[in-house]
Amino acid sequence: MPQQQSKSILLVGASRGLGEAMAHVFVARGWRVVGTVRNDSPNGLRELARDHPDQVGIERLDIIDPDQIAALGRRLAGSGFDMLFVNAGTANHDQSETIADTSTEEFVRVMVTNALGVMRAVEGLQGLVRADGVIGVMSSGQGSIANNEKGGHEVYRGSKAALNQYMRSYAARHAGDGRALALMAPGWIRTELGGPEAPFSVEETIPELVDTLIAQQGREGLRFIDRHGATVPW
Numbered sequence: 001m002p003q004q005q006s007k008s009i010l011l012v013g014a015s016r017g018l019g020e021a022m023a024h025v026f027v028a029r030g031w032r033v034v035g036t037v038r039n040d041s042p043n044g045l046r047e048l049a050r051d052h053p054d055q056v057g058i059e060r061l062d063i064i065d066p067d068q069i070a071a072l073g074r075r076l077a078g079s080g081f082d083m084l085f086v087n088a089g090t091a092n093h094d095q096s097e098t099i100a101d102t103s104t105e106e107f108v109r110v111m112v113t114n115a116l117g118v119m120r121a122v123e124g125l126q127g128l129v130r131a132d133g134v135i136g137v138m139s140s141g142q143g144s145i146a147n148n149e150k151g152g153h154e155v156y157r158g159s160k161a162a163l164n165q166y167m168r169s170y171a172a173r174h175a176g177d178g179r180a181l182a183l184m185a186p187g188w189i190r191t192e193l194g195g196p197e198a199p200f201s202v203e204e205t206i207p208e209l210v211d212t213l214i215a216q217q218g219r220e221g222l223r224f225i226d227r228h229g230a231t232v233p234w
């Protein structure tokens with residue numbers, strides 16, 4: 001009997017934090033992972049690739065550079081990934097500042113990374129995903145407009161709400177094309193971005209998040225979901 005081919009994911013932003021943890025879990029689930037990093041520095045993904053050379057590949061990508069997205073698309077043409085997941089994201093350095101207090105430079109940096117860069121990566125790399133595959137992006141519960149009753153984290157919230165809006169437009173343009181689309185709200189997790197006060201570790205959360213993403217296969221259309229698979233209000 002022919003061997004079943006392992007599933008594959010193109011994971012954008014896999015050098016550390018949630019992205020690196022996702023790479024570990026996908027490998028443990030038997031998937032082949034192509035993870036992207038921005039530079040040659042040592043990181044957890046490189047260690048994973050050393051330990052699992054048959055399962056892990058590494059590519060370079062900074063999502064704020066459209067030329068790099070196009071070049072990656074050309075390098076990986078014909079790959080037929082089962083999933084594309086754009087995890088890359090950033091936050092403004094002072095999360096307590098209000099929108100009007102934020103410098104223009106910082107506003108632009110966060111918005112260009114979290115909204116424009118992520119959507120350019122989705123648009124530029126979606127052709128690498130199989131017709132029955134999954135395209136996911138890392139949003140945040142803070143991107144929910146309906147749930148914003150406490151305020152705070154204003155620039156970051158706005159960038160993730162913008163991302164959600166752009167994914168809705170993407171979904172509308174791609175209605176009926178068969179793929180599952182997911183905006184993931186992972187919960188507040190201890191990473192460099194999440195900070196040491198976050199209630200959850202990557203070990204507690206990322207296996208469930210990965211299994212929820214895998215379960216999206218075959219579920220056409222866009223969902224804004226948490227790591228348990230529950231719907232998050234827009």
Ligand SMILES: NC(=O)c1ccc[n+]([C@@H]2O[C@H](COP(=O)([O-])OP(=O)(O)OC[C@H]3O[C@@H](n4cnc5c(N)ncnc54)[C@H](OP(=O)(O)O)[C@@H]3O)[C@@H](O)[C@H]2O)c1
Pocket residue numbers: 012013014015016017018019037038039061062063064087088089090113117138139140141185186187188189190191192193194195198
């Ligand atoms: N941690 C949380 O509590 C939490 C909650 C909700 C949502 N999120 C979202 O989850 C994602 C990952 O967050 P994290 O907590 O793991 O943050 P993190 O530890 O700061 O890691 C951020 C990751 O994104 C990559 N990245 C940043 N800018 C990039 C760019 N321009 N091009 C390509 N890669 C880029 C980083 O690469 P480098 O190593 O090269 O910098 C790194 O791999 C983000 O989208 C974040 O908004 C996190």
